[in-house]
Amino acid sequence: MASAVEALPGARRITSETLLGYILMIPCVVWILGIILYPLAFNLWVSLHRMSMLEANPPFVGLANYLAVLSAPEFWESMRLTCIWTFGSLVVIVPVGLAIALLLNQDFRGAKVVRTWVLLPWMFPVIVITLMWRWILDPVLGVLNFFLVATGLTASPIFFLDASRAMWTVILVNSWRWIPFMTVMLLAALQTVPLEILEASRVDGASAWSRFRWITLPHISPMLSVTTFMLSMWLFNMFPPIWLMTQGGPGGATLILPVKIYIEGFQVFRMSSGATLSVVLLIFLGILMALYFRLSGERVGGR
Amino acid sequence: MTRRAFLRGLTAVSFGTSAFSLLMPRRTAAQAKEITMWHWETPPQRVKVHDSIVADFKKETGITLKHIPINFPEYQQRMLAAIAAKDLPDMIQVNPPTFMTLYAHQAILPVTEIFKDIHARVKFFEGTYRDYFHDNEHWGIPVFGVLWPLLYRQDLYQSIGMPNGPRTWDDLLKGAKELTKGGMYGMGLPVSTNGNYGSQNVWGFLRTHGGAIVDCRGGAEKIVFNSPRTVETYKFLADLAQYSPPGKENWAWADGELMLKAGKIATAVFTGSWLREADAKVPDLAAKYRYAPMPIGDKGDKPLNSGYPRNITVTRAAKEKGKMDLVKTWLTWLTQPDRHASYLFMEPGLFMPMSQASANSKVWTEHPTNKKYAALIKGQVDAMTTISTIGFENGCRSPKAGAYEGSFLLGAVLQKIVINKISPQDAVTWGHGEYEKIQRS
Numbered sequence A: 001m002a003s004a005v006e007a008l009p010g011a012r013r014i015t016s017e018t019l020l021g022y023i024l025m026i027p028c029v030v031w032i033l034g035i036i037l038y039p040l041a042f043n044l045w046v047s048l049h050r051m052s053m054l055e056a057n058p059p060f061v062g063l064a065n066y067l068a069v070l071s072a073p074e075f076w077e078s079m080r081l082t083c084i085w086t087f088g089s090l091v092v093i094v095p096v097g098l099a100i101a102l103l104l105n106q107d108f109r110g111a112k113v114v115r116t117w118v119l120l121p122w123m124f125p126v127i128v129i130t131l132m133w134r135w136i137l138d139p140v141l142g143v144l145n146f147f148l149v150a151t152g153l154t155a156s157p158i159f160f161l162d163a164s165r166a167m168w169t170v171i172l173v174n175s176w177r178w179i180p181f182m183t184v185m186l187l188a189a190l191q192t193v194p195l196e197i198l199e200a201s202r203v204d205g206a207s208a209w210s211r212f213r214w215i216t217l218p219h220i221s222p223m224l225s226v227t228t229f230m231l232s233m234w235l236f237n238m239f240p241p242i243w244l245m246t247q248g249g250p251g252g253a254t255l256i257l258p259v260k261i262y263i264e265g266f267q268v269f270r271m272s273s274g275a276t277l278s279v280v281l282l283i284f285l286g287i288l289m290a291l292y293f294r295l296s297g298e299r300v301g302g303r
Numbered sequence B: 001m002t003r004r005a006f007l008r009g010l011t012a013v014s015f016g017t018s019a020f021s022l023l024m025p026r027r028t029a030a031q032a033k034e035i036t037m038w039h040w041e042t043p044p045q046r047v048k049v050h051d052s053i054v055a056d057f058k059k060e061t062g063i064t065l066k067h068i069p070i071n072f073p074e075y076q077q078r079m080l081a082a083i084a085a086k087d088l089p090d091m092i093q094v095n096p097p098t099f100m101t102l103y104a105h106q107a108i109l110p111v112t113e114i115f116k117d118i119h120a121r122v123k124f125f126e127g128t129y130r131d132y133f134h135d136n137e138h139w140g141i142p143v144f145g146v147l148w149p150l151l152y153r154q155d156l157y158q159s160i161g162m163p164n165g166p167r168t169w170d171d172l173l174k175g176a177k178e179l180t181k182g183g184m185y186g187m188g189l190p191v192s193t194n195g196n197y198g199s200q201n202v203w204g205f206l207r208t209h210g211g212a213i214v215d216c217r218g219g220a221e222k223i224v225f226n227s228p229r230t231v232e233t234y235k236f237l238a239d240l241a242q243y244s245p246p247g248k249e250n251w252a253w254a255d256g257e258l259m260l261k262a263g264k265i266a267t268a269v270f271t272g273s274w275l276r277e278a279d280a281k282v283p284d285l286a287a288k289y290r291y292a293p294m295p296i297g298d299k300g301d302k303p304l305n306s307g308y309p310r311n312i313t314v315t316r317a318a319k320e321k322g323k324m325d326l327v328k329t330w331l332t333w334l335t336q337p338d339r340h341a342s343y344l345f346m347e348p349g350l351f352m353p354m355s356q357a358s359a360n361s362k363v364w365t366e367h368p369t370n371k372k373y374a375a376l377i378k379g380q381v382d383a384m385t386t387i388s389t390i391g392f393e394n395g396c397r398s399p400k401a402g403a404y405e406g407s408f409l410l411g412a413v414l415q416k417i418v419i420n421k422i423s424p425q426d427a428v429t430w431g432h433g434e435y436e437k438i439q440r441s
Helices: A002-007 A018-047 A064-070 A074-106 A111-117 A126-137 A144-148 A164-188 A195-203 A206-235 A240-245 A259-268 A271-303 B003-023 B044-061 B072-084 B096-104 B112-122 B126-132 B154-159 B170-178 B197-208 B229-242 B253-261 B275-279 B316-320 B322-333 B337-346 B356-360 B364-368 B368-372 B375-387 B401-406 B411-418 B426-439
Strands: B034-041 B065-067 B091-096 B142-147 B151-153 B268-270 B289-292 B304-317
Touching: A018 A271, A018 B003, A018 B316, A064 A126, A064 A271, A074 A111, A074 A164, A126 A240, A126 B322, A144 B316, A164 A206, A164 A240, A164 B253, A164 B337, A195 A206, A206 A271, A240 A259, A259 A271, A259 B072, B003 B065, B003 B072, B003 B151, B034 B072, B034 B322, B044 B065, B044 B322, B044 B337, B072 B096, B091 B411, B096 B126, B096 B304, B096 B401, B096 B426, B112 B142, B112 B322, B112 B356, B126 B304, B142 B337, B142 B375, B151 B154, B151 B322, B154 B170, B170 B268, B197 B229, B197 B253, B197 B268, B197 B304, B229 B411, B229 B426, B253 B268, B253 B275, B268 B337, B289 B375, B304 B316, B304 B322, B304 B375, B322 B337, B337 B356, B356 B364, B364 B368, B368 B375, B375 B401, B401 B426
Parallel strands: B034 B065, B034 B091
Antiparallel strands: B091 B304, B142 B304, B151 B268, B151 B289
16 A cells, blocks of 8 residues: 555655654544534534424524524624624723833833733633622612712712613723733733834924834734734623623613524524524624735735 | 653553443442432532432442432533433433423423322422422422512611511512611512522512413413513512612622622512521521411412422433332422421521421421521411412413523513613514514524
């Protein structure tokens, strides 16, 4: 066999080492097929059938589920809320994370301790953070409202999770958790900015803003853009904070797509509708990802 | 040893182990006297009681019962996955909607003979098995009830001349209004879709006033949500919501419980789940609460409350594996009154007996919590006869009961009225349409 392979011009010789390599890859391939490709394919299959909790053999309905989902105003409202959630969170997390990273990049006493402690909100499990904030913000028993009323800052308690404020409240709570992540990533990038260039520009009389705009920012922009992109993908898909705080309420005020998918699939048991929404979300994120890679590729190519 | 030899050895061991585990006999002699049961009593103290009960069962009968606690939100999915994989346990603890899912998949067997045998001895309350009687067969053995009657602060209601609590909607509205003052709220009414808290509250009032979601008396299941009785109920609840604390729009069960334990609400529709901790932390406050039947809207109403009679169903797997005798032994053993009563104390104050025999047993009546809060416990036991479950009204055994309940639409309709300021009639019309969508899906 080996000699036959050798006889073919250009064919790679299969040695026992490469064979062993293939064998060792099998568990990994099976793992990927089992936990990524199979669920993905099954999800696609469900989206093309009418499946609830009860049918053992759900009928094939083609693209009917997609037409139903895309023509429903509730879907577009959920999409709008998901965009507000994602971009609202980015608007808070990125600038605040950058500002804190710039502060922590300075040399001061105790800098190392502060750099460690700043990570704390990110180290707590999400369930602890969100439930803690729910109690803090409670209008009757919460400590924040107690403080606001006791100090006269407000005449009566504020209901932070009512329909008009719920989205911004969950954005702020979630940002509080994710700002440290952005800070640490950007701090790592800031530490790679060459000090001699900054020093030289200072000697040449460049202002702090000019130094940031023309030296620091270009150095950290690859990290900034990758982290922002990754974060936007995660936020678009994020389920736990909103589920734990409001479950999409009150009155649908925070019903972002991942929460809607869960409700459709696992509370109302419209599995097909949930699966269809998942595929739509996947396609949407795929387009965003392709756009990002195209733009970042062009930028790198243009340099 | 070279790297290559090490990797080869490791590969050989992995394949060898996998092959051995695949080829080894599937059933050992010990497994022949082993049965399995799923339930969703996952809190540690409840698992501990299960452990202790099954240890006693093993000691007395030599049969091993493996009980598997599964979180309720995953329960339906796990059941469906097990049905698809033909890997069901021998018994599954269910509420009426989960029973219908198993029934629709033909995953369970009727247990009429076992039921009759036990019923002759213990006399189950009718409310505990009614929902599981279908196609002239019994499909479950009652184990306990969880229910939500009206809970009120007797001291406060006494101060406004209603020592027995509110008995009518007018009483409740008047009481809620008068007791809302100085940081206290007359009613704890969740206007929420955060879990089933909001919907279960609406359900008790709705059923008492004669409203319903489905009707099967004409044969096929019809959605009958949009009715004058439903609209009247929502008008009343929207009025009542004024006297409920801010934040009610997001309440889950834990929020209601916290309000009770903080002494912030005078009235609530609630289970007995709060009692264990309240007894430990605020016993004086806990002693001030009483249960009452659901208040009525007019003379034609009959008090009915939300609740779930929990049953154990037996799967086809038990029969296929030849374990029906073991299953019968367990069910008969567990339902003996004293033993059953001790099983209920996995959560004192919450799980109610499913038979008169258990309710009369010494273990039940002499338990310190039950003695101390006798009025509270009696109120719940009395309410066992007035349980009503979503999707099981008007002669229905709806296969979509789980979806009707899980949609939390009853709470969502109330939100439309209270938060979005939509008229009760329009909100109910919207809810009716949503129920029809679920029915068709």
